[in-house]
Amino acid sequence: MLAPLIKKEFRSFTRSPLGWVLFSYTILMEGICLSTAMKSLADTPLSENLVYVTFHTPNFWFFFLFLFPLITMRSFAEEEKSGTLECLLTTPVETSHLVWSKFLARVAFYTLLWIPGIVVFLSFGWITDLPTPFILEILVSSHLFLFVLGIYFISLGNFASCLTSNQIIAGIITIGFLIIQYFLGFVTVIWGSQFVAAEFFTLFSAQAHLTNACRGILDTAPLILYGLLTAFTLLLTHHAVNYRRWKR
């Protein structure tokens, strides 16, 4: 039951201009981040590795956060607007099948978006004929962290999409969620780390966790946190889809 739904969802990216625009956008922005990082390395000798510098350029969070509303805004909003949600849920398909298929297809597409970037990192030494300015473990830990963070952000985007039948509004809600999440990471920067809830805010700081991951330190606490938040958001999405159709 899940396989045809996932396939249908995934193919909605490959056959629509949006999917290819997203793919091009990601490659372009990753390229800009990498070239900015390489310029920094060329200008001054840095103590950090290339992966660290690439994911800490000013462009990175801007492009990263805007990726998710574009990936998820259509998921439920479009089905509801066009009426196909009714068509699906009057077959033996359950709400849970829908929630999982939309989530997994988007996770697969999101994973695919990172592949060109990883290939570029891996071929750095071969292209430039220089010693690779990072170790493989750092590439793995940083991308693993971005993968886990990405699946949480996708679940948030899908949740936002099931709250409305307008995909633009869904996208705006998603970006709102992600900006809140992003600025939670700045709470300890602004107010210091001496207050009671400072540890809680540090746990939510995606920026701090990415910094660690780019240095090869993969903390399991944020991975578990984002995993639990993803599960909770999926559950919330399931209830929201049912609530919205039953109140109609």
Add this chain to the structure above:
Amino acid sequence: MINAQNLTKTFGSRTAVDDLSFTVDKGDVVGFLGPNGAGKTTTIRMLTGYLPPTRGTASIAGFDIQKESKETRRAIGYMPESVPLYDDMRVTEYLTFRGKIKGLSGRRLKERVAAVIELCGLGEMRKRIIKALSKGYRQRVGLADALVHEPELLILDEPTNGLDPNQIRGIRTLIKDLAKERTVMISTHILSEVEMTCNKVIIIDRGRIKAADRPENLVNSLRAAGSVILETQAAPDIAIPSLGQIEHVKKVRELSSSNNWNQYEILVDADTDAREKISKLCLEKSWDLRSLHRTDATLEDVFVELTRRD
């Protein structure tokens, strides 16, 4: 096939469907009629498992719509109003996808997709993108989708809505053919469609059943309390009081007037025929008479009579 018992659906303080009970036997072709906002789509959505009833229950093909929702949905082929489809898919691809989520696979899936494409006349359109199809063909794709898993019950919500007369005729013929082998429930307010295709009619208004019977029985029951049309030169101020005094005449009203000829509608009591007395009156009063006939009631008259708000 369908056994609905006290089905009720409320949205906040508004009751959309109120204590609806009806049965549909296997092989029936049922017209589900009602004015806009009568509760037709809400009832269908409850039967198809899209909405849970607030009270009451129903069974379809022996399965409880709430306790055995999945089995119920498997037994139903449903085409919603406005036929929502995935516009970016091709016809065969869409039907294959729908077949898969309805539990078909392998050779059986291929056979069924080919069969419904043939049955619904989609052969030439099988490789077309759905977005490029005309409304009539979209409707056919919707029907093919509803049929792909060979359901015992076919529920069609406004199947000819928005089609041109040729497309309506095509879809209607298709429905007639489909009705030979399965139970069909058609929700519509196009009464000619029901008269032509259905052997049972359920009329609902404001969420309640107003009538449920064979179309001819409903028409006969209205005909019994029907009306007589009289065309004469007698002026309304003279004719209406005189006609109103005839036994069994309930109400007289002027329908039209042209070149001194006035047409009157005379409503009479059930199981009576006042035509003889009216003609005698015309003779007595020396009114020039051009026509005097009983009107044949139609399903439309039944529908208007049962659902009018004035």
